Amino acid sequence: MEHPLPNHSINNFIFGNEAEIPWSFMIVIYPYITGLIAGAFVVSSLYHVFKLKAFAGIARFSLVVAFCFGIFAGFPLLIHLLQPTRAFNIFITPHFTAAMSVFGYVYASYMLLLTTEIWLVYRGFFVEKARETNRFIWKVLTLGVTDYTPESAKIDRRLINFLAGIGIPAAFTLHGYVGFIFGSIKAIAWWATPLQPIIFLMSAVASGIAMILLMYTVLTIRRRGERCDADLVRKLATCLWIAFLLAFTLEMLEVGYAYFEQGHHWSLIGPLLRGPLHESYVVAQIGILSLPPIVLLGFVTLVKMPRLLTIFLANLCALLIAAQVLFMRYNVVIGGQMISKSDRGFVEFHWEWGGREGAAMAIAIMILPFIFYAVLSRFIPVLGEAHPAEPVRSGDDRLEEKRPPAG
Amino acid sequence: MNPSDQTDRRSFLKMVAAGAITTTVLMVYRPESSAKAEGASSVPIPGDGGASKLKHDYAYVIRIDRCNGSGACVRACSAENNVPEGLFRTWIERYVKTGEGIYVDSPNGGMNGFAEVKDNFKEEALSSWFVPKLCNHCRNPPCVQVCPVGATFASEEGFVLIDDKHCIGCAACVHGCPYGSRFMNHETGVADKCTWCYHRVKRGQQPACVEACPTGARLFGDLNDPESEVTKLFAEDEWLVLKPEMHTESYCFYVGLPREVI
Numbered sequence: 001m002e003h004p005l006p007n008h009s010i011n012n013f014i015f016g017n018e019a020e021i022p023w024s025f026m027i028v029i030y031p032y033i034t035g036l037i038a039g040a041f042v043v044s045s046l047y048h049v050f051k052l053k054a055f056a057g058i059a060r061f062s063l064v065v066a067f068c069f070g071i072f073a074g075f076p077l078l079i080h081l082l083q084p085t086r087a088f089n090i091f092i093t094p095h096f097t098a099a100m101s102v103f104g105y106v107y108a109s110y111m112l113l114l115t116t117e118i119w120l121v122y123r124g125f126f127v128e129k130a131r132e133t134n135r136f137i138w139k140v141l142t143l144g145v146t147d148y149t150p151e152s153a154k155i156d157r158r159l160i161n162f163l164a165g166i167g168i169p170a171a172f173t174l175h176g177y178v179g180f181i182f183g184s185i186k187a188i189a190w191w192a193t194p195l196q197p198i199i200f201l202m203s204a205v206a207s208g209i210a211m212i213l214l215m216y217t218v219l220t221i222r223r224r225g226e227r228c229d230a231d232l233v234r235k236l237a238t239c240l241w242i243a244f245l246l247a248f249t250l251e252m253l254e255v256g257y258a259y260f261e262q263g264h265h266w267s268l269i270g271p272l273l274r275g276p277l278h279e280s281y282v283v284a285q286i287g288i289l290s291l292p293p294i295v296l297l298g299f300v301t302l303v304k305m306p307r308l309l310t311i312f313l314a315n316l317c318a319l320l321i322a323a324q325v326l327f328m329r330y331n332v333v334i335g336g337q338m339i340s341k342s343d344r345g346f347v348e349f350h351w352e353w354g355g356r357e358g359a360a361m362a363i364a365i366m367i368l369p370f371i372f373y374a375v376l377s378r379f380i381p382v383l384g385e386a387h388p389a390e391p392v393r394s395g396d397d398r399l400e401e402k403r404p405p406a407g
Numbered sequence: 408m409n410p411s412d413q414t415d416r417r418s419f420l421k422m423v424a425a426g427a428i429t430t431t432v433l434m435v436y437r438p439e440s441s442a443k444a445e446g447a448s449s450v451p452i453p454g455d456g457g458a459s460k461l462k463h464d465y466a467y468v469i470r471i472d473r474c475n476g477s478g479a480c481v482r483a484c485s486a487e488n489n490v491p492e493g494l495f496r497t498w499i500e501r502y503v504k505t506g507e508g509i510y511v512d513s514p515n516g517g518m519n520g521f522a523e524v525k526d527n528f529k530e531e532a533l534s535s536w537f538v539p540k541l542c543n544h545c546r547n548p549p550c551v552q553v554c555p556v557g558a559t560f561a562s563e564e565g566f567v568l569i570d571d572k573h574c575i576g577c578a579a580c581v582h583g584c585p586y587g588s589r590f591m592n593h594e595t596g597v598a599d600k601c602t603w604c605y606h607r608v609k610r611g612q613q614p615a616c617v618e619a620c621p622t623g624a625r626l627f628g629d630l631n632d633p634e635s636e637v638t639k640l641f642a643e644d645e646w647l648v649l650k651p652e653m654h655t656e657s658y659c660f661y662v663g664l665p666r667e668v669i
Contacts, residue, residue, distance in 0.1 A: 015587030082576025
């Protein structure tokens with residue numbers, strides 16, 4: 001007879017100190033948000049670095065979306081800490097044997113890079129605004145340099161390309177390192193795999209593309225004078241398909257390998273997946289949220305279909321994948337902690353709506369980047385015609401072709 | 408084929424080969440002085456951590472055959488260290504081995520002793536024993552490794568301690584510990600665990616749990632003291648540690664530990 005509990009246990013035994021799951025919803029949404037940043041940045045780099053003109057219309061938009069999520073990436077961590085006033089210790093006394101210790105530096109340097117790149121992208125706009133309105137805020141944003149010549153635009157463009165280039169490894173470090181934190185904890189079998197950083201990274205890219213696709217469609221489908229570009233949506237869907245296929249393959253490889261090995265890991269993971277994680281992992285993450293979008297995105301990519309159907313299916317898949325990655329973060333973060341270190345039972349996760357680490361707080365933090373985007377986009381042009389300062393029209397021969405309107 | 412193409416290819420291949428050789432030589436070659444310096448460095452003895460050169464080298468020994476599950480140790484620890492209710496710096500587990508599998512329990516950490524096992528187990532039970540547990544004060548502690556701010560640290564004498572003025576309360580150490588010995592103390596807002604009663608040991612006393620144990624199942628001593636009971640038991644080399652596959656160099660040694668214990 002196969003025991004539903006690991007290690008021939010006939011009762012669910014957990015250690016006394018394990019009644020509480022210490023990493024809750026905050027640590028679920030933290031890697032989700034950093035993943036969205038990395039993914040959105042990759043979309044912007046498709047144009048800025050890899051010169052894929054098809055994505056020119058959303059390069060700046062993706063950068064701004066990455067920035068909006070970036071601003072709030074540290075929030076869940078700060079709320080999670082029992083001593084938030086000591087959070088700065090991670091900068092002052094980083095303990096470098098711990099992967100987590102470099103968070104402050106990795107996050108800060110990435111945000112600096114992202115902010116600089118966005119500033120350069122918008123510098124021409126800021127200068128123009130400062131000249132037009134003579135308002136203090138625009139003058140501040142120009143950092144006092146109101147001279148903007150074609151030569152300086154050219155230099156800006158080179159800098160943008162350079163920052164976008166180093167931004168990819170930086171964004172990958174920011175997120176891959178999150179996977180490393182989990183993957184390097186040997187005490188938790190569900191986490192401890194060297195595949196973890198690359199799994200986190202690929203699912204991050206998928207979630208970022210999915211979020212860009214969703215936001216782009218929602219923002220353009222109702223915009224006057226602009227139409228949602230079905231070709232662009234289809235191309236994004238293709239990128240999403242490739243990224244998600246890779247992410248899903250790696251996720252399955254990890255579980256499949258543990259199963260095939262039939263070792264210590266599977267003695268704990270097997271009962272976990274058959275037991276407390278069955279609904280959220282097997283049914284939701286794999287069954288509902290992974291397999292249908294893989295098939296549907298295949299159709300969107302390979303079969304020519306009407307404009308509206310393309311947009312609808314691509315968005316449906318993007319929504320499913322954005323949810324899949326959120327479920328994946330939940331299943332990794334919470335699932336790992338469900339395995340008792342007694343190796344003879346599972347810890348129950350008692351989630352709550354209220355409280356510091358409750359679902360309401362998680363939802364609130366997830367909404368903040370969208371509010372921030374809405375406010376930001378009222379002051380700076382995000383979608384639509386690119387400003388002359390943007391590299392699209394800055395004189396590069398390869399890019400001389402005018403960016404097509406967003407519609 | 409165009410001859411100039413061939414020449415180009417040849418010179419190109421020469422360049423690649425020269426580059427590969429140069430890189431290899433640069434990577435492999437080491438000046439004599441640096442090789443010597445490396446060879447001269449001492450190799451630490453596993454499990455010793457160089458601590459034997461120190462005045463004290465503390466270790467903890469648990470004799471499974473002596474523990475009767477009275478819970479006196481858990482009560483003493485809780486009172487001595489103001490451990491919040493429902494959390495444990497030390498606890499006792501009861502194992503009952505049956506033909507069907509293993510039954511393990513630890514009601515309230517064994518603080519109030521153990522009620523008799525259910526009737527159906529009595530007949531099926533093949534054997535039963537108690538296992539006291541606590542922080543293993545590892546010499547290669549994963550909790551110290553994963554602390555992002557260095558708030559948890561290992562002293563040279565073998566104590567793994569927490570600076571509760573520096574801990575940020577991230578709980579990374581709770582996950583890093585393979586033994587479930589750490590917990591987040593919501594009263595103090597920092598990570599918490601057994602200190603081997605550092606404050607008592609520094610005053611020349613025994614840890615509270617050791618002093619309270621009515622059967623002498625818990626022993627604490629200095630491996631540098633040849634007369635200490637811990638040293639003698641350690642020398643017999645009949646001990647085991649929990650989860651040896653974790654390679655933490657645990658300094659809690661169990662004598663008579665059944666293999667079913669995790």
